[in-house]
Amino acid sequence: MLDRTSDRSSFCRRLSTTLLALGLCLCAAPALAQTAHRPISEFVEAQGTFCVSDGNGGCTIFVPPVANFVGFTDTVHDRAISFDYAGLSDAPGALDGALGTTFTGDILERTLSDGTVIVTVHLQTSNALAYVIPFDPAGDGNQFNDNPLLFGARVNDVLAGAAPATGDCKLDLEFTNAAPGLPIPDFEQLLFAPGDHQQVNSVKFEGTANGTFTAGGSGKVHVREVGILDNGFHGAVADGFPAEFITLIQD
Numbered sequence: 001m002l003d004r005t006s007d008r009s010s011f012c013r014r015l016s017t018t019l020l021a022l023g024l025c026l027c028a029a030p031a032l033a034q035t036a037h038r039p040i041s042e043f044v045e046a047q048g049t050f051c052v053s054d055g056n057g058g059c060t061i062f063v064p065p066v067a068n069f070v071g072f073t074d075t076v077h078d079r080a081i082s083f084d085y086a087g088l089s090d091a092p093g094a095l096d097g098a099l100g101t102t103f104t105g106d107i108l109e110r111t112l113s114d115g116t117v118i119v120t121v122h123l124q125t126s127n128a129l130a131y132v133i134p135f136d137p138a139g140d141g142n143q144f145n146d147n148p149l150l151f152g153a154r155v156n157d158v159l160a161g162a163a164p165a166t167g168d169c170k171l172d173l174e175f176t177n178a179a180p181g182l183p184i185p186d187f188e189q190l191l192f193a194p195g196d197h198q199q200v201n202s203v204k205f206e207g208t209a210n211g212t213f214t215a216g217g218s219g220k221v222h223v224r225e226v227g228i229l230d231n232g233f234h235g236a237v238a239d240g241f242p243a244e245f246i247t248l249i250q251d
Contacts, residue, residue: 040105042184043121047086050186050193063145065094066155070187071144072205072225073135074246080135081223081246082144082154083207085171086187089129094155099166100127111180116197119184121173129155130165130209132221132246151221151248152211165211165221172204203227219250 048067051059062068067088073080087101088094105123112118131152135143149157152165175190178197190200205225212218226243 035108035110036180038107038109038184040103040107040121040123043105043107043123044086044103046184046186047188048088048091048186050189052188052192062142063154064156067091068188070191072223072244072246073137074223074244075135075137076244077246078135078137079132079150079246079248080144080147081130081132081221083130083167083169083205083209083223084128085123085125085169085205085207087125087128089155090127095129095158095164098158099129099164101129102126107184109177109180115179117177117180117182118201119175119177121171121175121184123171123173124168125171125207126168127166128169128207128209129158130167130169130207130211130221132248149214151213151219152209163212165209167207167209167220169205169207169209169223172202174201174203175199176201200227200229202229213248213250217250219248222247222249 054060069086071082090099090101108120110118132150133147153162208222
């Protein structure tokens with residue numbers, strides 16, 4: 001069984017952009033009281049809004065010109081994937097709608113007896129930009145921006161004429177928030193700077209994108225990530241992620 005410090009370090013290696021610190025306070029939820037539905041647009045519009053300080057009064061953008069969102073890793077195969085569930089790669093100032101990224105889904109907010117809420121996000125994203133890099137779980141630096149590409153292309157590559165890899169993905173996220181009706185937070189903020197009474201309970205991400213390999217040839221990538229973060233970090237789920245697969249398939 002890992003101690004809490006090890007749990008946090010292991011989790012951050014598996015679900016990160018380049019931030020390396022994670023504060024989670026895990027606890028059991030009390031009985032549920034009432035529920036409400038909220039539009040998925042509230043989640044989408046909150047993504048890319050969390051400011052990572054650059055130490056000079058500004059915000060760090062890890063893979064410019066795209067606002068930050070969460071990437072996923074596969075530490076068995078030493079790979080990482082940027083799969084833009086938030087559509088930030090297709091936003092103004094990046095690809096300006098050239099990909100036609102769209103969203104469907106729902107947000108369910110369940111109020112608990114202590115006044116806090118369990119928020120469940122079901123997001124389906126179509127025509128999302130994706131790329132895969134080699135990833136060193138023990139490495140530092142800005143790997144999503146600086147490591148060579150294995151598959152697909154970053155936004156700046158696409159702007160320079162490279163063919164994008166695009167596909168569809170699904171994000172299922174459950175987290176606790178302080179009270180009903182509060183603004184839906186950025187996923188990154190939930191992970192790396194949770195506020196009072198905020199914690200991520202579980203996350204499931206799955207998607208498939210078609211594109212080309214840097215070494216030549218076309219194919220696809222399939223990613224599946226399952227994080228169970230309210231389990232006490234025991235046994236098979238001691239690192240928080242019992243499943244993390246980034247599979248590259250050549251045509």
